[in-house]
Structures are given as C-alpha cells and as structure tokens.
Amino acid sequence: MxxxxxxxxxxxxxxxxxxxxxxxxxxxxxxxxxxxxxxxxxxxxxxxxxxxxxxxxxxxxxxxxxxxxxxxxxxxxxxxxxxxxxxxxxxxxxxxxxxxxxxxxxxxxxxxxxxxxxxxxxxxxxxxxxxxxxxxSSPASQPLPPRTPQISPPSSTMKTWRIADLNQYTNNWQIKARVIQKTPLLSWSNGTRSGVRFNVVFKDASKEIRAVSFEASVHQQLEENKIYLISDARIDLAKWGNAKYEMQLSRQTKIKECPDSVDVPAVVNVYTPLQDLNTAETNAACGNSTFSAFCSPLIGLEDVIAVLIDLGPIEAKTTRYGENVMRSLVLVDETMNQTTLTLWGPKAKEFDCETGAVISVRRAIVSRYQGVLSLSANSDTTTEIDPSIPDAQRLRRWYRSLQDTGDFEVLSQLSISAREPPTLLIQDVIRLEVDEGSRKSFTIRAIATRIMSDRLMYPGCPSCRKKVIVDDGKWVCSNSECKENISEPRY
The missing domain is CATH 2.40.50.140 (Nucleic acid-binding proteins)
Incomplete structure (x- = not known):
C-alpha cells in the first residue's frame, strides 16, 4: 500500500x-x-x-x-x-x-x-x-514542477528590527543599537592561518546581542557608547553564554553611526558590591564555556568596581589548552571585602597599574574554590583603570580616608563550604596524609582520559574484597578458599 x-x-x-x-x-x-x-x-x-x-x-x-x-x-x-x-x-x-x-x-x-x-x-x-x-549550482537533470514568474517585492526603506526579533532566517534586516562593550583586538592562530578578532556587545530597548568579527577595519568603525545602524551581518546560534543568537561582522557588514536617540537606552553602570557576590545565582550558561573545565565551579558573570590593593607577578601556568600566563589582582571595595581577579594571556601581560587605582571590571566570571569566591577574566571581560564616573570617585575618596588601616575580610561562602567537602586537586589528594583507619571526605572535578571497559569492575569476596571466581556454581575466594553464593562488585 x-x-x-x-x-x-x-x-x-x-x-x-x-x-x-x-x-x-x-x-x-x-x-x-x-x-x-x-x-x-x-x-x-x-x-x-x-x-x-x-x-x-x-x-x-x-x-x-x-x-x-x-x-x-x-x-x-x-x-x-x-x-x-x-x-x-x-x-x-x-x-x-x-x-x-x-x-x-x-x-x-x-x-x-x-x-x-x-x-x-x-x-x-x-x-x-x-x-x-x-x-x-548545477542544472537540474530531471523534470521540475511548472515554473511561474517570480514577483519581486516592492522596493522600500529597510525596516529596523528589534534585536529580540532577530533569528537565523531573518532577511533584509537592520538594527539600531548602542555599543555597550568592545574588546581590544586579539591575535589568533590555528597552525595554518592567523589573524585578529574582537567581540562587541550591542544593546537596544529590547535586548543585548554579542557580535564577533575577524576584521580590524570593523574594529576601527565602532566606539563604545555610540549608536549605529547595523545590517548585512550574519546571525548564528550563540556559541557561549545564555543568549540564543550572536552576530558575525564581516567586511560586507554595513555600519552607519547615528545621532543619540531616546529609543536606544544609554549605558548605565550597575556594579555589584563584592559582598553581594555571595548571593550570585548560578548561571547555567557558564557551564557551557571552556572555563567549565577548571576545578572551580562557575557561578555567573558580574560587573564590579573596586580598588586595587595588591598586584601579583606574571606567572606561567600549564592548562588543558597549553602554556599560558596569569596575573592575580587583589581588589577591595566599601563593603570591606576583598577578592582576587585573575587575568590570563595578553590581559595579564599588558596590565600596568599602581596600587590604589580604581578598577572597573565588566563581565567578570565569578567562581568558587573551597568556599572562597574569586573573579577571572576571559576574552569578553573588559577592565578600565580609573574610569571617570561617580562610582570611581567615591571609591577613591573612601580608600584614601582609610589611611592604610583597613582590615579587609576575604570574600567567602562559609555557609556553603561548611556543608560541602572541600574541592581538591589530584596532586593535593596524593599528598594527603590520612591516618590508618580514618577517613577524609573531599570533592574532585577531573576529566576522565581513559576508561577500561574490560576491567572497570570485578566480582569481590564480601569478607576480604579479593577477586572471586566461579567454581561449581559458587563464588570461590582465592584468599580464604571459602565458597559463597554471592559476590560484591569492586571497582
């Protein structure tokens, strides 16, 4: 049928x-x-x-x-x-x-x-x-349904779309949005090719959208806090973060600066106090990023502003992605809390600042290790030294009034770490000194590099845990030579 x-x-x-x-x-x-x-x-x-x-x-x-x-x-x-x-x-x-x-x-x-x-x-x-x-791409070799004249759509001014309405199948669109963030040009190489890239975040009254570009000429056309008409960019599924789509700006992308407009919201600096990082909600989107491979559980992305009180040296580190360099900054704010901001790669090499300066950090990654909260920067994170904003001026006056008498509290989540066992690295587990007969609980986050399917488990003796074999329908222990009806799986 x-x-x-x-x-x-x-x-x-x-x-x-x-x-x-x-x-x-x-x-x-x-x-x-x-x-x-x-x-x-x-x-x-x-x-x-x-x-x-x-x-x-x-x-x-x-x-x-x-x-x-x-x-x-x-x-x-x-x-x-x-x-x-x-x-x-x-x-x-x-x-x-x-x-x-x-x-x-x-x-x-x-x-x-x-x-x-x-x-x-x-x-x-x-x-x-x-x-x-x-x-x-090639002439059809089989008969096709009857063709009919195609009617071209009438020519009209291109419609301006809301960012929230964009998707992969939108054609002939343009958006009117403000640049709220632009990263510096970063170099990249994959062994056969090399170039530069940067990220930019646009915002209109409906939503934000992240864009990536591999063209230095596009980087020169965009400035933070200015409004632009953007068209002829490609829309893809977002590769990182909790947004659904992102844009790719190419040489063919049309960018036109617009005068300031009331229908495009201005950039508003809303910073999270360091003590409020304790209550930051888990951001599930962060788990999809490459940073989820590290031992520190990720909590979310935050904008913070604080005073730099200590600047560590540039250190070489080996990560799963190869050799890299890092630098640690100790920050404090008016809540009398302190935390560490870790810069990686070029950001670590290029950072040059004296202690006592006010640092504005946007889209910093918040993570927790053994109950202690810290910040780290990725390619989307931007830092600004001594920004000309009221928050920075207020922090500067506050820090000068302390006269080096401030006693800052390390930012932590004691309530969480008290309930959970500590998270340790493999090298820390190897170095653990545990007395015979005692136990120590800990949490470990690691990547399984090999699983042996043929020796994942073995049948063991319930009394001595040695391997047992089947003999005449019973489990026979090679150690005690006793026969049992049951065995226990050992891993």
Missing part, C-alpha cells in the same frame, strides 16, 4: 489563521519533488549556500528551504527527489514568503510522484515563492 500524504497541508501552511504549532502538531507527511542547492550572490562571499526544495501533499506543491542543520542530508543524498518525509519542526513567515524545514524524518523512498500536484496560488500570486535571488 502506497504511503498516504497529509491532504491539504500546503494550503494549511499558507493559512495565516493557523499557527505553525497547529500545522505541525500531527507531523504532516509530504513528498519532496525537488531538492536543488542554491548559491548565494558571489558579491557576498560570506553568505552560505542553501537548499531549495519543492514539497507536495498530492494536490498542491509549494517551495521552501532546508535549514542549515539539514544541508548535510541533502548533500549525502539522504534527501532526494520523490522521498516521502514527515516534518517535525519548521519555521514559517508568510510575510516574507519563508517556509524552512528544520527537522524531519524520512518515511519512504519512491521513484515516482504521488498524485498530480498543482502549484498553490493565493489570489494572483504563487504561494511561498523564494524571495532571495539565487543561481542553482
């Missing part, structure tokens, strides 16, 4: 009164009549190729696209002409004539078309015709 397609699904996809959830809730079954790779305009080399598809419900056919995550299925011929699929997840935007299949299940491979589908028309227009001009 031939597989049954979901009748009328093409019409439902084009019905604005039916939500995308309702369209997909029964996993509609359709047939793909064509899958062609389309190449973007060669004048914009940073834009990626995509796949145009024609789907049919047996009565009508419409055009759509495959999401980036499904491109490999088309490239390795998992998605071919006449294949029957069930759509599990899709993105639909009728105003922009977009229907993008993001997740699917292959039902059956056929060698013929089901039914006699006709192009679906709404009024005088062809429904869901791709609005992106493109050129197929």
């Amino acid at each position: 031939e597989v049954q397609l979901t009748p009328g699904i093409c019409t439902r996809i084009n019905n604005p009164s039916i939500s995308t959830v309702d369209v997909l809730k029964r996993r509609p079954v359709v047939q793909i009549l064509r899958a062609v790779q389309v190449r973007r305009n060669s004048a914009v080399p940073d834009l990626e190729d995509y796949w145009n598809i024609v789907i049919s419900d047996g009565e009508h056919w419409i055009q759509g696209f495959l999401g980036k995550e499904l491109s490999c299925m088309a490239e390795n011929a998992t998605i071919t002409r006449f294949v029957v699929i069930a759509i599990q997840r899709a993105y639909r935007n009728l105003e922009r004539s977009l229907f993008i299949v993001q997740e699917l299940e292959v039902i059956e491979y056929l060698d013929h078309r089901i039914g006699t589908p006709q192009v679906l028309r709404i009024g005088n227009n062809v429904s869901l015709t791709p609005s992106v001009p493109a050129t197929p």
Whole structure:
C-alpha cells in the first residue's frame, strides 16, 4: 500500500489563521519533488549556500528551504527527489514568503510522484515563492514542477528590527543599537592561518546581542557608547553564554553611526558590591564555556568596581589548552571585602597599574574554590583603570580616608563550604596524609582520559574484597578458599 500524504497541508501552511504549532502538531507527511542547492550572490562571499526544495501533499506543491542543520542530508543524498518525509519542526513567515524545514524524518523512498500536484496560488500570486535571488549550482537533470514568474517585492526603506526579533532566517534586516562593550583586538592562530578578532556587545530597548568579527577595519568603525545602524551581518546560534543568537561582522557588514536617540537606552553602570557576590545565582550558561573545565565551579558573570590593593607577578601556568600566563589582582571595595581577579594571556601581560587605582571590571566570571569566591577574566571581560564616573570617585575618596588601616575580610561562602567537602586537586589528594583507619571526605572535578571497559569492575569476596571466581556454581575466594553464593562488585 502506497504511503498516504497529509491532504491539504500546503494550503494549511499558507493559512495565516493557523499557527505553525497547529500545522505541525500531527507531523504532516509530504513528498519532496525537488531538492536543488542554491548559491548565494558571489558579491557576498560570506553568505552560505542553501537548499531549495519543492514539497507536495498530492494536490498542491509549494517551495521552501532546508535549514542549515539539514544541508548535510541533502548533500549525502539522504534527501532526494520523490522521498516521502514527515516534518517535525519548521519555521514559517508568510510575510516574507519563508517556509524552512528544520527537522524531519524520512518515511519512504519512491521513484515516482504521488498524485498530480498543482502549484498553490493565493489570489494572483504563487504561494511561498523564494524571495532571495539565487543561481542553482548545477542544472537540474530531471523534470521540475511548472515554473511561474517570480514577483519581486516592492522596493522600500529597510525596516529596523528589534534585536529580540532577530533569528537565523531573518532577511533584509537592520538594527539600531548602542555599543555597550568592545574588546581590544586579539591575535589568533590555528597552525595554518592567523589573524585578529574582537567581540562587541550591542544593546537596544529590547535586548543585548554579542557580535564577533575577524576584521580590524570593523574594529576601527565602532566606539563604545555610540549608536549605529547595523545590517548585512550574519546571525548564528550563540556559541557561549545564555543568549540564543550572536552576530558575525564581516567586511560586507554595513555600519552607519547615528545621532543619540531616546529609543536606544544609554549605558548605565550597575556594579555589584563584592559582598553581594555571595548571593550570585548560578548561571547555567557558564557551564557551557571552556572555563567549565577548571576545578572551580562557575557561578555567573558580574560587573564590579573596586580598588586595587595588591598586584601579583606574571606567572606561567600549564592548562588543558597549553602554556599560558596569569596575573592575580587583589581588589577591595566599601563593603570591606576583598577578592582576587585573575587575568590570563595578553590581559595579564599588558596590565600596568599602581596600587590604589580604581578598577572597573565588566563581565567578570565569578567562581568558587573551597568556599572562597574569586573573579577571572576571559576574552569578553573588559577592565578600565580609573574610569571617570561617580562610582570611581567615591571609591577613591573612601580608600584614601582609610589611611592604610583597613582590615579587609576575604570574600567567602562559609555557609556553603561548611556543608560541602572541600574541592581538591589530584596532586593535593596524593599528598594527603590520612591516618590508618580514618577517613577524609573531599570533592574532585577531573576529566576522565581513559576508561577500561574490560576491567572497570570485578566480582569481590564480601569478607576480604579479593577477586572471586566461579567454581561449581559458587563464588570461590582465592584468599580464604571459602565458597559463597554471592559476590560484591569492586571497582
């Protein structure tokens, strides 16, 4: 019996009164009549190729696209002409004539078309015709559904989008946002290539978005606390942090400075007092970063401002990523608490400041080790020495009034460390001196480099824990030569 397609699904996809959830809730079954790779305009080399598809419900056919995550299925011929699929997840935007299949299940491979589908028309227009001009990568070798003239959208001023409304499938967009943070240019190398990169954070009235760029010319166009119109940037899934998307700025990205505007919020410096770091909530997004590999459990990201009272030397450290250098700064604030800020790599080498200066740190990583809280900096963290803001002036006056008589308290979480065993490094565990017959509890965070599946565990004697073997249906201990009906697993 031939597989049954979901009748009328093409019409439902084009019905604005039916939500995308309702369209997909029964996993509609359709047939793909064509899958062609389309190449973007060669004048914009940073834009990626995509796949145009024609789907049919047996009565009508419409055009759509495959999401980036499904491109490999088309490239390795998992998605071919006449294949029957069930759509599990899709993105639909009728105003922009977009229907993008993001997740699917292959039902059956056929060698013929089901039914006699006709192009679906709404009024005088062809429904869901791709609005992106493109050129197929190779001529189609099989007959295609009948072609109809494509109608170009009317020319108009580009719409300004809210950052919160951006996604990977948004076309012809621009945002109006303020630069609230920009990192210096950092060098990178992967063995075969090298270059520079930097991060920048834009903010409008709806949200913030992080952007990355590998172009020094783009770095020169942007200044902190200024407003810009940004367009022709690529939107990707965020690789770090709790945001869903991030942008990549290229040479083709259009950047235009705008006058200050009331609809774009100004930069407001909101710093967390050091004593309030004790109550910082766990930031789950931090666990996805490369810093989660270290022993210190991550708590979150915070902006702090404090006085530098001690500056450690530059030290060489070996991490899982290779050789690196670090430098420790001891900071205090008006709460009479002190904490350590660790700088890594170029930040550690380039930091030059005298004690007594006020340091502003934005997006510092808060971590805890053996109950003691500390801060560390990554590529997104920015530091500013003696900023010209009221908070810095107030801290400077406060520190001068102490006249070196301040007795600062080490910032800690005693309530937590009292309940939890200490977190130790492997080298600390090896050096532990534990009396015979006594026990010591501790927590360790480490990476398993090898698991031996054949010797992960062995059956042991319940009394002496030695290995036992099976003999005549019973477990025999080689040490005591006793036979038992049971054994205990030993690891």
